[in-house]
Amino acid sequence: MAETKPQPRPSPESAPFWEGAKAHRLLLPRCNGCGRFWFPPSRRCVHCLSADFDWTESAGVGRIYSFVVFHRVYHPAFEQEVPYTVAIVELDEGPRLIANIVGTKPDAVRCDMRVRVVFEERGDQTIPQFAVVA
Numbered sequence: 001m002a003e004t005k006p007q008p009r010p011s012p013e014s015a016p017f018w019e020g021a022k023a024h025r026l027l028l029p030r031c032n033g034c035g036r037f038w039f040p041p042s043r044r045c046v047h048c049l050s051a052d053f054d055w056t057e058s059a060g061v062g063r064i065y066s067f068v069v070f071h072r073v074y075h076p077a078f079e080q081e082v083p084y085t086v087a088i089v090e091l092d093e094g095p096r097l098i099a100n101i102v103g104t105k106p107d108a109v110r111c112d113m114r115v116r117v118v119f120e121e122r123g124d125q126t127i128p129q130f131a132v133v134a
Ligand SMILES: [Zn+2]
Pocket: 031, 032, 033, 034, 035, 036, 045, 046, 047, 048, 049, 050
């Protein structure tokens, strides 16, 4: 039997993020005190420590801040995927997320490329990933 890819396990703090992903919306905490976004989710704004925030939809666009290419199979479910790119994506709203860069061969990926969120259905979860904007 083929291995299945690991699933995210939402915490109370991250559950709205994963629920948003299922609806193909990239939701991030945005502070009602200072107006800034942050990620990963936490119960207080990382900028001003306010506990007053709302889950707000990101435009889902940004740039590749940094990346690595995985050539080794660390989990059997990824055996058919190597080599693949894992990037730190800096969203235009500021937060940085770790995701795969899909649809572009790893040797063509460069820092500062513009990317847009895409959603990968994985079991009963949905994973935000990023694709290079042509
Ligand atoms: Zn704040």
